Amino acid sequence: MTGTGRSLRRLAGVPVSELRLVGDKRAQALAALEIETVLDLLTHYPRRYVDRTRQAALADLAPGEEAVVLATVRAAHGRRTRQGRSLVELDVDDGTGALRITFFNQAWRTKQLPVGTEALFFGKLDLYRGRRRMTNPIVDLVGNRTGRLVPIYPTSERAGIAGWEFGSWVEEALERAGTFADPLPGEVRDRLGLVDRTTAFRAIHAPGNFHERDQARRRLAFDELLRLQLQVVRRRIEIESQARAIRHLVDPPPDRALVDAFLAGLPFAPTPAQRRAVDRIKADLAGPLPMHRLLQGDVGSGKTVVALAALLTAVQGGHQGALMAPTEVLAEQHFLSVRRLLADLEVPDPGRLGGRRPLGLALLTNRVGAADRGRLRRELDAGEIDLVVGTHALLTEDVQFKSLGVVVIDEQHRFGVEQRAALHAKGRQSGGSDPDLLVMTATPIPRTAAMVVFGDLDVTELDEMPPGRTPVTTSWARHPRQEAAVWQRVRDEVAAGHRAYVVCPLVEGSERVQAASATAEEQRLAAGPLEGLRVGLLHGQMKSADKEQVMDGFRAGALEVLVATTVIEVGVDVPEASVMVVEDAQRFGIAQLHQLRGRVGRSPLPSWCYLLSTADAPDAVRRLEALEQSTDGFELAEVDLELRGEGTILGARQKGRSDLKLASLRRGDRPLVEAARKVAEELLAGDPALEAASDLADEVELFVGEEEAAFLAKS
Ligand code: ADP
Ligand code: MG
Numbered sequence: 001m002t003g004t005g006r007s008l009r010r011l012a013g014v015p016v017s018e019l020r021l022v023g024d025k026r027a028q029a030l031a032a033l034e035i036e037t038v039l040d041l042l043t044h045y046p047r048r049y050v051d052r053t054r055q056a057a058l059a060d061l062a063p064g065e066e067a068v069v070l071a072t073v074r075a076a077h078g079r080r081t082r083q084g085r086s087l088v089e090l091d092v093d094d095g096t097g098a099l100r101i102t103f104f105n106q107a108w109r110t111k112q113l114p115v116g117t118e119a120l121f122f123g124k125l126d127l128y129r130g131r132r133r134m135t136n137p138i139v140d141l142v143g144n145r146t147g148r149l150v151p152i153y154p155t156s157e158r159a160g161i162a163g164w165e166f167g168s169w170v171e172e173a174l175e176r177a178g179t180f181a182d183p184l185p186g187e188v189r190d191r192l193g194l195v196d197r198t199t200a201f202r203a204i205h206a207p208g209n210f211h212e213r214d215q216a217r218r219r220l221a222f223d224e225l226l227r228l229q230l231q232v233v234r235r236r237i238e239i240e241s242q243a244r245a246i247r248h249l250v251d252p253p254p255d256r257a258l259v260d261a262f263l264a265g266l267p268f269a270p271t272p273a274q275r276r277a278v279d280r281i282k283a284d285l286a287g288p289l290p291m292h293r294l295l296q297g298d299v300g301s302g303k304t305v306v307a308l309a310a311l312l313t314a315v316q317g318g319h320q321g322a323l324m325a326p327t328e329v330l331a332e333q334h335f336l337s338v339r340r341l342l343a344d345l346e347v348p349d350p351g352r353l354g355g356r357r358p359l360g361l362a363l364l365t366n367r368v369g370a371a372d373r374g375r376l377r378r379e380l381d382a383g384e385i386d387l388v389v390g391t392h393a394l395l396t397e398d399v400q401f402k403s404l405g406v407v408v409i410d411e412q413h414r415f416g417v418e419q420r421a422a423l424h425a426k427g428r429q430s431g432g433s434d435p436d437l438l439v440m441t442a443t444p445i446p447r448t449a450a451m452v453v454f455g456d457l458d459v460t461e462l463d464e465m466p467p468g469r470t471p472v473t474t475s476w477a478r479h480p481r482q483e484a485a486v487w488q489r490v491r492d493e494v495a496a497g498h499r500a501y502v503v504c505p506l507v508e509g510s511e512r513v514q515a516a517s518a519t520a521e522e523q524r525l526a527a528g529p530l531e532g533l534r535v536g537l538l539h540g541q542m543k544s545a546d547k548e549q550v551m552d553g554f555r556a557g558a559l560e561v562l563v564a565t566t567v568i569e570v571g572v573d574v575p576e577a578s579v580m581v582v583e584d585a586q587r588f589g590i591a592q593l594h595q596l597r598g599r600v601g602r603s604p605l606p607s608w609c610y611l612l613s614t615a616d617a618p619d620a621v622r623r624l625e626a627l628e629q630s631t632d633g634f635e636l637a638e639v640d641l642e643l644r645g646e647g648t649i650l651g652a653r654q655k656g657r658s659d660l661k662l663a664s665l666r667r668g669d670r671p672l673v674e675a676a677r678k679v680a681e682e683l684l685a686g687d688p689a690l691e692a693a694s695d696l697a698d699e700v701e702l703f704v705g706e707e708e709a710a711f712l713a714k715s
Contacts, residue, residue, distance in 0.1 A: 005181035011039040046151030058097030183695035221663035229680035248285035249317030258316040273464035291436035296444040297462030298633035299598030307408040315386045319405025328365045335363040335389040360385040403431030449665040472601040474609045487529035494560045498578040505584035515541035522563040538564040575603035585611035586620040590640040
């Protein structure tokens, strides 16, 4: 099925210096770009393509325009500036007009571009002392290359390698490689309409037109994604093959139907999104494999209800549930709201009069005293506690469950190997099976990205808010003169009996520096724009007791304005708060601003978020505008990805050959990611070692490598 031809593994074994056109010097220059083998060379893809038919005549260009011009060098000289920088100046013309081209720190350009040379210059035209100029343009020596689209290779210019040279090496490499082996079964290729590998490699480097380029990119990007998905799916199969799942009781007799009783007893109707999530989870819990699911939902989307339905499913079948939060404060908050929501539930207990007892619920954190801890442990071990709330540490602590059935982890989407091992151990020592796992996060990552990064996690989204919320009106105050109106809004809201947050600028340095700056800001506001209001201060350096006192004061209304650092980012819940002001908003990331904003709009009151910032850097502008335009965490996660690139999501994976060089985690490649996932599942079904596709297995190993495997194991 793979046919014959050159494998990528073989190309990875050929050093670039084997190419006739690459001498020692050039090999060194390439090494600086981390291109050492022919495979490296062929997967160093063009960054962009200049369309020669779009070439402009110099006479038609206006300053400020970006363009490609084909021009001949008429004069060239190099010198040093007074600061010691090398400066090369060229005078070029194209028969319609003339242009001065300036290169800084590229002394080699005089050799590259002697008088008489014809080259393509790609850059932005500006005016300098009345003269038309391009500074540090991309240059392509046309040479005798043909083709309408000229590939421009990343960073090769800086390494002193001309585009045409690069192109000629690639051409030689392609010629000598001949036909590429294609490890993808022909049937899959046909079904997905993918071009073969030989065509793809040729067309990505020397496309005849943009359509060919797109086809090539699609094929090669698919290959990248398939390799990753094969790895991810294979690992999942391995885990599942060793799993011992609990078949949970999802359709209990009426006297045990805790989930139904819980949902029916809620003071509100679950949203359709919540219902869908609960149904998915029920199916997981009834199934033959332990659940491993990520629940993504914006702040306030009602994840707790879904979590409790999962936990109660365990309890109605006679098992226990554990809900874990990242901090003790959050665990305590969870405990209080869970206790309220589950107040009237009972479980069967043959040992008791009437055969029933109240549901056993407990909070277990480090703040619980030693005596109480001892009692709680005994009760957990005896199964008298059905549901325990604690921090993530619950899993690693020396706590013994009678039969741990479902674990919910809040506010975490990385569930590491150690934690997975701890979860297994906990399950095996208490009841003997693997608990089902639900991980929840309020900072969604885009679905396409989730599929790649958390390939072994199923993902469910709560993409719908409970009714009755008014979205927070967000405005970016770009000019200092708009600030007065912002503070006026704060005063008006406070006068109406509501409350306000002011988030202090993020300052570099220690917690202490941050605290000092917050203190100063509080004093400035209390004496200035917010004079006469009852203003409190909250930062990370305060003692717990002081923090609590401030929070209590704010909750009760004794304090009207809370000046705070990002300590309020998670968990603070004061429904009367209707305004938030974020100072120096450009210093925060999209996700963080969205989280902060989630502190207001927690009631039917109209609410506002003001972003103060005079920033005009393009990235900052896009971030702040995105927050103005959308209150949807999923939408914002997409924007964040567009702006920051995949690196932030992939993290450590960025290094090495395992890069996704062409494939993107952005929205556009979602169909390709899904296709790769499906193909990986098909190929691995019944053949987890990929024996029938050994070429593909070999390629996965070649690209994904051990470092990658280790990273994936941690996600
Ligand atoms: P999060 O997803 O941020 O954890 P919570 O579970 O804390 O959200 O829910 C936020 C608030 O919305 C809570 O006060 C909760 O009681 C309420 N809530 C949850 N689901 C609904 C619903 N379907 N209808 C109305 N209110 C709901
Ligand atoms: Mg929550």
